[in-house]
Amino acid sequence: MDKFTFELERFSWRHRQKKDMFVAKTRMAALIDSVVVKECYPQSKTFLTGSTLTYLGFHKSDLDLCIFVDPTLGNNCLIQKDKAKYRPHLVKIQKRFVAKFGDIIESTKIITATVPILRIYLNPDYDDLEIDISLHNVPGILNTKLLHYYSSYDIRFSQLAIIVKAWMKTYEFNDSRNGFFNSYSISLMVLHYLQCGITPPILPNLLKLKGSFFDFNNLDNTFFQPIKINPLIEVNKQPISELLISFFDYYTKVDFNKYGISIEKGALFKLDTKHRDPIFIEEPFEKMNTARCMRRRNWKHYVIPMMENTLDSLLEGNNFELKINNHPIKITF
Structure with missing residues (x-):
């Protein structure tokens, strides 16, 4: 390692x-x-x-x-x-x-x-x-249940989500009240990336494979009940370091003026011409945009440029710098 x-x-x-x-x-x-x-x-x-x-x-x-x-x-x-x-x-x-x-x-x-x-x-x-x-x-209950089982499927999901959320907090991007992301949208961004942003994928489409388990009429099922999922045909063994770099690369290249994120479909989908939000992350059950609080100016002038800067810095082998409760942390190569 x-x-x-x-x-x-x-x-x-x-x-x-x-x-x-x-x-x-x-x-x-x-x-x-x-x-x-x-x-x-x-x-x-x-x-x-x-x-x-x-x-x-x-x-x-x-x-x-x-x-x-x-x-x-x-x-x-x-x-x-x-x-x-x-x-x-x-x-x-x-x-x-x-x-x-x-x-x-x-x-x-x-x-x-x-x-x-x-x-x-x-x-x-x-x-x-x-x-x-x-x-x-x-x-809210169904989304919790869905993310719970994705976290249980592969530990790299929770690892990457915590790291990306820490990065978002460092630059105050995890702040829906001021026109940035809420935590749920960040989790879905990581989930989508691990489904669609890498080859082979790390996470399957649980809504496609076990849709009835996450149905509105199935709320009382315990969150700790095992569900049988056939393993993906190809196994992705990429370490979390490669996944982090690739995450920033993926989100700086997708044209979110044309495409939205669908967890239900496990894919990007083409947006209609009425779409106005800078990024559309489809809520798996109600189909609303979970990132509707993101302002276009913030996405264009702050989030994307900082993703690009962080990507360049990591590719150059520089320290990955974060803040937790205003305490600076340097993660070194």
Whole structure:
């Protein structure tokens, strides 16, 4: 193993979610469900979502929960316009949470986003953990399930996702509120690249091979149930160092004015003439653009040039420089 590969693997291992944090999050989720949610809604069901289960986040990433409180609310979706009916339920959970755990809470707020969220910030004694609670967000559950099984298929997916997210954070590109990417879009970029950007591919198309397992009517299947996938005919043995360099090369060469990314198809697809976003990453279940927050100016003048600069620097054998919590890290060749 070359030194650069070793250093990248060590970086991803050091900064990924550890088992003790996973256990702490699952215990916190169970406590919230029993002490807060079930007392408000006895027939409710709580799902863990996000990086806690996908293994694509950092050690202190958020705790994401999706709660089904009332069958009459239906299934939340990205094109839904009537978000007001969710707010009273989020307020009810917010008040109960504060009443039960007020001594460990730093602050709370309800965010009226595409999917309304109750955000709870715990105090430093609980590692400043951030908890995001959404309601009836079926696509969020299915996306978590899909990414969980992709992470389980090949460790290089989670390794590369953590490294690319760290690179995005270093240059403040992981910031949807300011017109850049959200973490989910970055994960899908890495997934697409490992399906379509290299030959032979590393990841198969799970939606094509096991579509019913990721169906809206199959939510209750455990995330840890093994699924049998025939191995790819050709095995890609490229190390994470080569994959990282090739990732930047791939994304600086694709014409995203003409093509979008489809995880469902496992391919690029031609965009229609009405497309206006600088990059289109199709959400696997609702088909919306997960990168719709990316502003064209940011993509053209910041993200792409920095990808090109990073690619040139790596090809010249220079250090790969990142920042974690504002602490500079140099990964050397």
